[in-house]
Amino acid sequence: MIPIHWFLELAAVLFVVGSLGVILRRNALIMLMGIELQLNAANLTLVAFSRAYHDAHAQAFAFIVIAVAAAEAAVGLAILVGIFRNRRSVNVDELTIMKH
Amino acid sequence: MAEFPLHLIPILPFIGAAIALLIGRRLGKNVITLLCCGSVAAAFIVSVKGFLVLHHDLPPTGALVGRFFEAPWIKAGDLNISAGLAMDHLSAILCLVVTGIGFLIHVYSTAYMEHDENYTRFFAFLNLFTGSMLILVLGDSLPVTFVGWEGVGLCSYLLIGFWLDKDANALAGRKAFVVNRIGDFGFLLAMFLIYSRTGTLKYTELAGHIDQLSAHIWFGLPVAYFVGLLVLVGATGKSAQIPLYIWLPDAMAGPTPVSALIHAATMVTAGVYVVARLHFVFEAAPVTLAVVAVVGAITALFAATIGIAQRDMKKVLAYSTVSQLGFMFVGVGTYLNNTHTANYQAGIFHLVTHAFFKACLFLGAGSVMHGLNGEGDIMRMGGLRKWMPHTRWTFLIACLAIAGIFPLSGFWSKDAILGGVWHASWLTSGPPTNFLEKMAFAKDGDQFVIHLGHFLYPVLLLAAGCTAFYMFRLYWLAFGGEYRGPAVSSAALAHAVGDAHDTHAAHGHDDHGHDHAPAHESPPAITVVLWILAIGAIVIGFLGIPEVVRPGFDYFGEWLSPVLPPLVADESASEFWMFAAIALAVSGIGIGLAWVLYGHGPAVAVRNFVARAPRLYRLVFNKYYVDEIYDFLVVRPVRFTAFLLWKAFDAFFIDLILVNGVGFLVSGFGKLSKYLQNGDLQRYIVALIVGGAVIVGVGTHYDVWAGAKFETAVAGRDVRVVAHGAGTTAKRLQYRVDWEGDGKFGATQPSPNFKHTYDKPGSHKIAVEAIDPRWGTVSRESRTVKVQ
Known part of the structure; x- marks a missing residue:
């Protein structure tokens, strides 16, 4: 059986990659993808623990996360499309009208 | 007997005022006239009815009672005050004076204020005043009276500054x-x-509790003394006595009917009324009555001397009012120690007679100014008898009355005061302490009795002489001699009429003819009122003929006796006539002097005197510089303090430190925190992730960071070590100890308890390590212990 720390380390790497994507990239689309990565890293952790402890609750929780992620992607992408239609850009550095 | 509708008396004028103020502008002048005069007339009729009920069908309580509403007016703890009214013999008289004279002055004002653009406002305020004054008079407890007291003060303010486009008027009102x-x-x-x-606080209940005021001692005096003196302070304010008289002469800035009603006949007598109303308090503290009398006497003389040198007709009358109010104060302050009564009746009697003749004088002055287009300087009048016969005769009658000429009303009322004060004696306790007191005190049995009355009597007599002098100076300067004002040509008059239309519309003056006469008689609404008041000034005195002169004719005293006990001085008829003769002689001298000096206009002697004693003249003309002294002693220090407070406290502390300080803090904090909230989502995420990592890190490592902290217990060479770490969560930590500080640690164990016995005494360095096996993190603490 694959020890749990492998899964956890993979999840950590995924999470860091996702975080860096969210933090460093200025393209809102890539940021959304980063968020997906973070969520999936969390899912992986949940499932790994679920298997290690023989408890299905965490798997159920992972499904919820997937559902939420789908909704988030839908809403986020819709917003992005809306923004792009108005501003011809999804560069977050240029989306500062709320600041003023 | 059905309950008497006492509350109607004050409410009726209030209704008039309310309607006039709220919708008066739409009603038109005639409706306003009818409404305001009518409501006061109705109040007068109800007052008369109340008077008659009291006369024929006296209720067992001795007073008619009523209230505005059944529910308690003020209720807090034990305090329970109802909005109650009571009409007893004293307030009935005041009611008649207020509504009666008030009605006459309302009628007068319809002519006097005819052309004023604020006619409605004037009558509304006048009605408001009448209602307030009636509350003052009819209140059955001090708070209700106080409502009226403040109400009349407010109306006085509003009416003094009635012509508010002039700063001087507004300032006079404020003063x-x-x-x-x-x-x-x-x-x-x-x-x-x-x-x-x-x-x-109810008068009727208070009379029964007066011993409680006498029983309490403060600073060696019964509390009744303090109450009396404080009431006196209030009375000096409202009734314009020394030291608070200074507002009354300035109050002449208001329209003349206001001066007549508020500042001569009614409101200013409120102080006298309150002293009489609270007579039981004053009787419990007789020396305060002496203070009342002394204040009154000094004011009477002081104001009378100022009146001599004034040039403005209304100013003379104003000082005359102050002076006459002083007489009333002497009246209510005159105390007879052996009968334990004071001369309230005389004070109130003088109040009533004064209301008639002073109202007549003021309205006469108003009529003169009306006829002269607002000229108030008596040096520019003269000879008016030719053009204003009605005004002249009524003015003369009122002058004779105020001078106390037999048998006019002033004679009877002033004589009652003068005769009383001679007999007055105020109790005092303790022996005299200085020579002045020794002069004033005479030993009378075991008690010392102040024969202050013998000092006050000549003072008052002198004031009466001055009164006669300045009143007839006024009369002859205005009506006698030849006209001294500016010549009036018909062209100039026409010019004045056309040009100054606005101004005299605003000042209530009237022009009828384009004849060459510099003055004209006033319309009937004015002259009829003048005659009614003049006849009143003649006959009202006959209601108070003293017993000794004609038994059974002192209606006034008899009427007041149930409320205010009469002063029983053992004065014989011959004594009365002696006093009367002296007073008449003094008045006669005053009038004679006035005739010599002013009978045909200002005589050369006057000019010589002024030239020879310019300082004295200026001193008196400038009212002894009292306003200036107050300005220096009171107004400037207050202003200076206010200035300091403004600058130091308000501008610096409140505005700069508190208000701007808070603003500065907030904006400063905002300036700093705006760098945090910069709108860059990705920085937020960095903060979120870093923050989350820090929290997780600290949370998981806190145990071990704190885990190596330990206690030592030394017993001989045995040393126990307990690593208490960070409490309960330290369970999963592992510990090891280095007993000699040489880097050689013992075995690792999960228990934080260690024990060691040293071989030799001395200092040993102990180091404890806590290890978290999950992360392999280690913390170390060390300490030195001494063993024997």
Whole structure:
């Protein structure tokens, strides 16, 4: 059986990659993808623990996360499309009208 | 007997005022006239009815009672005040005076204010005043009276500054208000003191609790003394006595009917009324009555001397009012120690007679100014008898009355005061302490009796002489001699009429003819009122003919006796006539002097005198510079303090430190935190992730960081070590100890308890390590222990 720390380390790497994507990239689309990565890293952790402890609750929780992620992607992408239609850009550095 | 609708008396004028103020502009002048005069007339009729009920069908309580509403007016703890009214013999008289004279002055005003653009406002305020005054008079407890007291003060302020487009008028109103506030403060304190000692504020109940005021001693004096003096402070404010009289002469800035009604006939007598109303308090503290009398006498003479040198007709009358109010104060302050009564009746009697003749004088002055297009300087009048016969005769009658000429009303009332004060004697306790007191005190049995009356009598006599002098100076300067004002050509007059239309519309003056006469008689609404008042000034005195002169004719005293006990001085008829003769002689001298000096216009002697004693003249003309002294002693220090407070406290502390300081803090904090909230989502995420990592890190490592902290217990060479770490969560930590500080640690164990016995005494360095096996993190603490 694959020890749990492998899964956890993979999840950590995924999470860091996702975080860096969210933090460093200025393209809102890539940021959304980063968020997906973070969520999936969390899912992986949940499932790994679920298997290690023989408890299905965490798997159920992972499904919820997937559902939420789908909704988030839908809403986020819709917003992005809306923004792009108005501003011809999804560069977050240029989306500062709320600041003023 | 059905309950008498007492509350109607004050409410009727209030209704008039309310309607006039709310919708008066739409009603038109005639409706306003009818409404306002009518409501006061109705109040007068109800008052008369009340008077008759009291006369024929006296209720067992001795007073008619009523209230505005059944529910308690003020209720707080034990305090329970109803909005109650009571009409007893004293307030009935005041009611008749207020509504009667008030009605006459309303009628007069319809002509006097005819062309004023604020006719409605004037009548509304006049009605408001009448209602307030009636509350003052009819209130059955101090708070209700106080409502009226403040109400009349407010109306006085509003009406003094009635022509508010002129700064001087507004300032005069403000002065009156502020000075009155000082008096009101005394009144309020007296009220608090009474309530705190007796637990009641109702006059009828208070009379029964008066011993509680006498029983409490403060600073060696019964509390009644303090109450009396505080009430006196209030009375000096409202009734324009020394030291608070200064507002009344300035109050002449208001329209003349206002001066007549408020500042001569009614409101200013409120102080006298309150002293009489609270007579039982004063009787419990007789020396305060002496203070009342002394204040009154000094004011009477002081104001009378100022009146001599004034040039403005209304100013003369104003000082005359102050002076006459002083007479009333002497009246109510005259105390007879062996009968334990005071001369209230005389004071109130003079109040009533004065209301007639002073109203007549003021309205006469108003008529003169009306006829002369607002000229008030008596040096520019003269010879008016030719053009204003009605005004002239009524003015003469009123002058004779105020001078106390037999048998006019002033004679009877002033004589009652003068005769009383001679007999007066105020109790005092303790022996005299200085030579002045030794002169004034005479030993009478075991008690010392102040024969102050013998000092006050000549003072008053002198004041009476001055009164006669300045009144007839006024009369002859205005009506006698030849006209001294500017010549009036018909062209100039026409010019004045056309040009100054606005101004005299605003000042209520009237022009009828384009004839060459510099003056004209006033319309009937004015002259009829003048005649009614003049006849009143003649006959009203016959109601108070003293017993000794004609038994059974002192209706006035008899009427007041149930409320105010009469002064029983053992004065014989011959004594009365002696006093009367002296007073008449003094008045005669005053009038004679006035005739010599002013009978045909200002005589050369006057000019010579002024030229020879310019300082004295200026001193008196400038009212002894009292206003300036007050300005220096009171107004400037207050202003300076206010300035300091403004600059130091308000501008610096409140505005700069508190208000701007808070603003500065907030904006400064905002300036700093705006760098945090910069709108860059990705920085937020960094902060979120870093923050989350820090929290997780600290949370998981805190145990071990704190885990190596330990305690030592030394017993001989045995040393126990307990690593207590960070409490309960330290369970999963592992520990090891280095007993000699040489880097050689013992075995790792999960228990934080260690024990070691040293071989040799001395200092040993102990180091403890806590290890978290999950992360392999280690923390270390060390300490030195000494063993024997």
